[in-house]
Every structure is written in structure tokens, then in C-alpha cells.
Amino acid sequence: MKLQIEKAVYGGSCLAHQSEDAEAGKAVFVPFTLPGEIVQAHLMGEKSGFAEASLQQVLTASEDRVQARCTHFGECGGCQYQHANYSAQIKMKTAILQETLERAGLSELPEIQIHTGQPWEYRNRVRMRVAIVDSVFRVGYNRRSSNEFLPIQECPISAPLLWRAAAAIPQIASEDSLAGRWTQRVTEVEFFINEDEKKLQASLFLKKDQAGFKEFCDRMKDLIPELIGAGVFLLPSSGTQRRAQKPRSLSTWGAEGLSYRAADESYWISRGGFFQVNRSLMDELIHIVSSERQGTLAWDLYAGVGLFSRVLTRGFKLVVAVEVAGEDLARSFKGPGRHAVEATTLDFLRSAVIQRERPDLIVMDPPRAGIGAEVCVLLGRIAAPRIVYVSCDPVTLARDLKMLIDVGYTFEELHMVDMFPQTFHLETVVVLRK
Structure with missing residues (x-):
């Protein structure tokens, strides 16, 4: 289909219509497009009120379109707007917020x-999957719109210390040591840092416990001196109730949390506790x-x-x-x-x-x-x-x-x-x- 992109909608896609007559044509949602663009898209599926399509080619590009900074953009499920310059991202989000409130029947909104x-390196927390791909231990996220593992080699929205910590996991796993063998049991990892990247907390998730956690932490501390604490958790077994179950804490190392400075106040966040990212x-x-x-x-x-x-x-x-x-x-x-x-x-x-x-x-x-x-x-x-x-x-x-x-x-x-x-x-x- 050849489509004229009209506007951004909440969820990451943009809206077009299958017909030039917006009243008559079915709404089509196309990711990685921008308002005003003319694109070639492939129909992926239809429902009663709308259709979903994938972008094949941008025929007429918006002046707001830029080259994505991350090599994994489009495959990774984490980001949706790297193809837009930052000012365009803000315009889209502001328009989405305004329309969402108005559609709910809210009027007389203030400006x-x-x-x-x-816009980059802002995150203080990441949670990643860990898996062996082609006989190599890798960290990564989910592929877009799936549970399939995507190994990654960068994450430019995360603070540099978070990526350094993530990159240390495969390095330890490759070593012929008790720490290395223990690391190969890890299936997920979460890192959290304080405001100046001087302190790091780690949470590691396993499906089966084994000896070597302390040795892993000692080795991790050698590679990432900012590490002040870590905990290991046993993931629930597979089954229909898994999502309702919480991981069970097995062991801890070092501090149980960290102090985070914001607005001239000091906040204590326990390992795994919620905090703005x-x-x-x-x-x-x-x-x-x-x-x-x-x-x-x-x-x-x-x-x-x-x-x-x-x-x-x-x-x-x-x-x-x-x-x-x-x-x-x-x-x-x-x-x-x-x-x-x-x-x-x-x-x-x-x-x-x-x-x-x-x-x-x-x-x-x-x-x-x-x-x-x-x-x-x-x-x-x-x-x-x-x-x-x-x-x-x-x-x-x-x-x-x-x-x-x-x-x-x-x-x-x-x-x-x-x-x-x-x-x-x-x-x-x-x-x-x-």
C-alpha cells in the first residue's frame, strides 16, 4: 500500500488511512514513520476497526527524519522514535497528550x-536477558513484538556504567573458573546506579541455584569497581501461575541497596525497589x-x-x-x-x-x-x-x-x-x- 502518514498515535506507530477519504478508509497503523511522510507499507493484519502494516520504503521523507543512533533500532523492542529528531519527538508526544485528553471529553485544557x-544516556536502570547465541554468551533484550532474544552490543539510552556492567557478564561467563561457570546459569540481570554513576547494584536471576555467587561478585567487583551490592534470585518455574509468582531471594553480597541524591535530598532504594529512571x-x-x-x-x-x-x-x-x-x-x-x-x-x-x-x-x-x-x-x-x-x-x-x-x-x-x-x-x- 502507498500511504500518506497523518499523525503519531500513542504506542509508537503513526496513523494513515487506506483511502484518501479518511472517513471512508480504514485506519492503518505503521511504525517507524513520521507525520507528513508518504510511504510504501505492507499489510500485516486487519481487525474490525483498523489495520496494522510494516514499513517497506519511505517514498517522501519528513525533514524530521534522522539516522537512528543505535544499531539495534527497529529490531529491539525498547525504542520507537530514534528515527525522529528530538524536537519532532516532543511535538509528537505533546500532540498525542493533547488529543488523548480531548478524546476523553476534557475541554478548557491549560497550555x-x-x-x-x-535525550541519550539518561536511564539509571536496565534489565536484560542473558543467553548463549552461536556458542557465545550474550546479553540482550526482546525483539520487537516478540519474546525472542535479541543479543545487543550497545544501548545508548542507558548510562555508560550500566552498559559497562552488562558487558562484564559475558566476559566473566567466558572464563574457566567457578565464577564463570556460575555466570552461565544466569538468565536475566538488572543493574541500577546512583545519580553520579559511582555506585552500582546488581540483581541476577537464575532458574537453578548452584555454588559460585560470591566468586562471581568478587570477579565483577574487579571489573566494575562501582559495584557495591548484588543479590541472586530464583525465577519461578514455568507454568500458568509463573507471572503471579515473585522471584525468591537466594543470596546477597554487599550493601542491600544504595543512596540516590535528588533535589538536595538523599533517598534509600533497596535492591529491586522502584525509582524514576x-x-x-x-x-x-x-x-x-x-x-x-x-x-x-x-x-x-x-x-x-x-x-x-x-x-x-x-x-x-x-x-x-x-x-x-x-x-x-x-x-x-x-x-x-x-x-x-x-x-x-x-x-x-x-x-x-x-x-x-x-x-x-x-x-x-x-x-x-x-x-x-x-x-x-x-x-x-x-x-x-x-x-x-x-x-x-x-x-x-x-x-x-x-x-x-x-x-x-x-x-x-x-x-x-x-x-x-x-x-x-x-x-x-x-x-x-x-
Whole structure:
């Protein structure tokens, strides 16, 4: 098919129509294209409302098209936008956010404020697969749209220390030693670094345990002096319940986590704990959400390790941080004016409604699934003067915002924070007032 590309859509593809008449022609999604381009595409599959196609040839290229920096772009499932210059990526994401909110029935939107950082080497965490390919031990990711292993030789969106650590795994595996034989049992590895790349944590995943973990860590420390701690985990056995099971911790070496400095605060993150991945925009995100906000009581829901809670204490007499997996939070968020609660946000809000508690500010940074209908109803009953909603998924954000607007909130600020350059993912911060 010859197609005229119209616009970018959430998920990484762009939209065209099989007919010049957009009303009559079926929508076609084509990855690795850009708005305004004319392309030759191959139909891959059709559904009732749309079709999917693969790009065969760019007939008329956009002036925003560039050569991808990574040699694995297109094969690897990690990035979708390396064929676009960075300013074009921002335009596409901003347009996607605007349209997604409008399609949910949200009107009178404030102007989207855009925040960008370093487009490369920004990630502070990677998780990779490990496998033997052609008798050679390799690290890699999944091939795009599949579970097939793709060996890689670079990852330019990751911090240099992360790639150095990843490259050390095959080197150790090739050595005739106890550490080398143990490494060959590894199936996945996760690395996490602090803000200045001086500390590294490693999590290694096996399907079967064996001796040699300490020897591996000692050898890894020789190659990567920044390594301060590591843990080895046993992956669940295959089966229908595997995804619901958590890896079982077997052994640890060194420190159990690391301290991460952001916004003039120090955060303790246990090995495997959640933390924002973008090194260059962390302070900016914290500032948008937390700085220059004042009052008596603030709630930080879905608080994680307290990324926003700590800065909120500068402007509020009491900050209550709520997190269902709250071990790191309880350990570090202590002292006058600080209260950590280990509970689900839903349970916390149900209790707060009964107690008739009403904070001056509510900050929320939920997982990709959003907050959902019952939380929105409870927030409407609590009626805090301001809500700051941080979201990594514009679709679930739009759904939740529509419900919050319906219970009496209005828009005050709208921010697009590009925490995930070279990918279709985007972070949004919305400030609502009652």
C-alpha cells in the first residue's frame, strides 16, 4: 500500500488511512514513520476497526527524519522514535497528550508546559536477558513484538556504567573458573546506579541455584569497581501461575541497596525497589510536583520511596506518605512532620473519609493502571483544595481526570515531562484545584 502518514498515535506507530477519504478508509497503523511522510507499507493484519502494516520504503521523507543512533533500532523492542529528531519527538508526544485528553471529553485544557532533558544516556536502570547465541554468551533484550532474544552490543539510552556492567557478564561467563561457570546459569540481570554513576547494584536471576555467587561478585567487583551490592534470585518455574509468582531471594553480597541524591535530598532504594529512571529530569519532576507548595497537611499517595514526600516537608507541617510496599519508605521517612503509612491508597482513603480528614494538597503517582473509579469518588468526597496527579500513561490519566472533573475539580496546570526519550512513553503532571 502507498500511504500518506497523518499523525503519531500513542504506542509508537503513526496513523494513515487506506483511502484518501479518511472517513471512508480504514485506519492503518505503521511504525517507524513520521507525520507528513508518504510511504510504501505492507499489510500485516486487519481487525474490525483498523489495520496494522510494516514499513517497506519511505517514498517522501519528513525533514524530521534522522539516522537512528543505535544499531539495534527497529529490531529491539525498547525504542520507537530514534528515527525522529528530538524536537519532532516532543511535538509528537505533546500532540498525542493533547488529543488523548480531548478524546476523553476534557475541554478548557491549560497550555501544555514542556520539560526536556538529555535525550541519550539518561536511564539509571536496565534489565536484560542473558543467553548463549552461536556458542557465545550474550546479553540482550526482546525483539520487537516478540519474546525472542535479541543479543545487543550497545544501548545508548542507558548510562555508560550500566552498559559497562552488562558487558562484564559475558566476559566473566567466558572464563574457566567457578565464577564463570556460575555466570552461565544466569538468565536475566538488572543493574541500577546512583545519580553520579559511582555506585552500582546488581540483581541476577537464575532458574537453578548452584555454588559460585560470591566468586562471581568478587570477579565483577574487579571489573566494575562501582559495584557495591548484588543479590541472586530464583525465577519461578514455568507454568500458568509463573507471572503471579515473585522471584525468591537466594543470596546477597554487599550493601542491600544504595543512596540516590535528588533535589538536595538523599533517598534509600533497596535492591529491586522502584525509582524514576531518568537521571537528567529527576530534579525537574520533583520541582514541578513538590516545590513552592505550602500548607498544613499534604498526602503523598503511591509514595514509593518518598520521592515527593521529602520535598513537600519543606512547605507543610505534616506530610503523610502512603505506599503499599512501604519498607524503604518506613525506614527513611521519619521524624517530626513525617508519617509513613504502609497501606493501599484505596484503604487509606476509605479510612480518611470515615475520619473526615481533609488535606491541603494530595499528590498521586500511581502505576500505569491509574487510580480508578473508586479512588476518584473518594477524592471527590474528601475535596482537597489541590491535587497533583503524576502519570506515565495518558490513556488511564485521561479516564481518571474525566471522573475528577465530574466531581468538581478544574485544571490549573498541565505539564509534559519527557522522562523516556527515544520511546513513545511520556510522563504527565496535572495540577487540579477544587
